[in-house]
Amino acid sequence: QQQVKQSPQSLIVQKGGISIINCAYENTAFDYFPWYQQFPGKGPALLIAIRPDVSEKKEGRFTISFNKSAKQFSLHIMDSQPGDSATYFCAASWSNDYKLSFGAGTTVTVRA
Amino acid sequence: DTGVSQNPRHKITKRGQNVTFRCDPISEHNRLYWYRQTLGQGPEFLTYFQNEAQLEKSRLLSDRFSAERPKGSFSTLEIQRTEQGDSAMYLCASRSPGAQGTEAFFGQGTRLTVV
Numbered sequence: 522q523q524q525v526k527q528s529p530q531s532l533i534v535q536k537g538g539i540s541i542i543n544c545a546y547e548n549t550a551f552d553y554f555p556w557y558q559q560f561p562g563k564g565p566a567l568l569i570a571i572r573p574d575v576s577e578k579k580e581g582r583f584t585i586s587f588n589k590s591a592k593q594f595s596l597h598i599m600d601s602q603p604g605d606s607a608t609y610f611c612a613a614s615w616s617n618d619y620k621l622s623f624g625a626g627t628t629v630t631v632r633a
Numbered sequence: 634d635t636g637v638s639q640n641p642r643h644k645i646t647k648r649g650q651n652v653t654f655r656c657d658p659i660s661e662h663n664r665l666y667w668y669r670q671t672l673g674q675g676p677e678f679l680t681y682f683q684n685e686a687q688l689e690k691s692r693l694l695s696d697r698f699s700a701e702r703p704k705g706s707f708s709t710l711e712i713q714r715t716e717q718g719d720s721a722m723y724l725c726a727s728r729s730p731g732a733q734g735t736e737a738f739f740g741q742g743t744r745l746t747v748v
Contacts, residue, residue, distance in 0.1 A: 525675075553735060555735075557739075563741055563742075564637070564726075564741045564742050565724070566739065567736050567737070570735065570736070610675045610676075612675075616735075618681065618688070619664070619728060620666065620678050620681060621668075621737065623676050624675050625674055625675050626673070626675050
């Protein structure tokens with residue numbers, strides 16, 4: 522069964538707008554939550570990651586918000602740019618093995 | 634060596650044939666993971682190694698699949714008697730040892746098409 526559920530499946534945002542992607546997980550043993558960006562024909566690349574001891578982490582235009590009690594986390598892409606057009610995957614793992622459980626992905630299209 | 638290398642990038646094979654993929658991880662990365670990604674889905678875990686030891690295999694990995702990592706360096710994933718349902722992108726990732734080695738670096742994948 523899918524351990525990480527991701528929504529929406531796709532979104533379109535205007536240049537300069539905010540993209541928000543949401544994920545929910547089931548396994549309370551998870552203690553590492555990365556977001557990956559994938560372009561067509563390429564492997565996923567780590568964008569930003571968070572551990573459950575913090576509620577928010579920001580790196581440049583990318584912010585993760587984490588709600589441990591709700592078992593939810595989200596990615597906010599601020600000031601979206603056409604180069605951000607890609608598929609984004611949330612994932613979760615626990616630090617014993619770092620075996621990643623991925624969400625189904627969100628295709629983001631940024632219109633100029 | 635600047636990243637995880639996977640070969641071949643593309644493979645077309647006829648149903649019933651055997652195929653083998655290779656993954657060269659980043660040097661000194663002791664953990665190596667294989668994932669499978671079908672169109673429109675996130676990668677799914679298949680198996681992983683710590684050095685040369687295969688520590689876990691997913692239930693997705695049928696008896697037709699076998700993976701090795703001799704000497705703890707490169708790894709191979711073999712699929713015997715391929716089926717059309719095996720068509721997917723096969724991704725390899727590696728990470729460094731220790732508490733700081735959280736990031737998994739992915740290769741560009743091998744896209745398998747079974748006809």
